Amino acid sequence: MLSVKVDRDGPTELYEQVAGEIRRAIADGEAKPGERLPPARDLAAVLAVNTNTVLRALRMLRNEGLLEFRRGRGITVAGTPERGAVVARARDLVDFARRHGYRLDELVEIIEDVG
Secondary structure, eight states: OOOOOOOTTSSSOHHHHHHHHHHHHHHTTSSOTTOBOOOHHHHHHHHTSOHHHHHHHHHHHHHTTSEEEETTTEEEEOOOHHHHHHHHHHHHHHHHHHHTTOOHHHHHHHHHHHO
């Protein structure tokens, strides 16, 4: 079981604390790529928080590219914090390009030209 703690009196939202602790566990090698995480319900019970709080944190980490949700197989660690950082920057770049009128295919072409 992951070693995850939350501070109810802290200024940070509980779901952000849960996400941060799981990020730390991945960075420290406590949770390795390919490993399954405990079910959200179990994590919520251990942390004494609402299951929706844990689910919100897990969705956030999925969006960062750190976790993968698979029906029937649960939630697995998909990547490293470095990958998560690259995914976050890629999302920022896509948002920036769209705000400036570029389509996704045009952005891909630009990246291929630069790379």
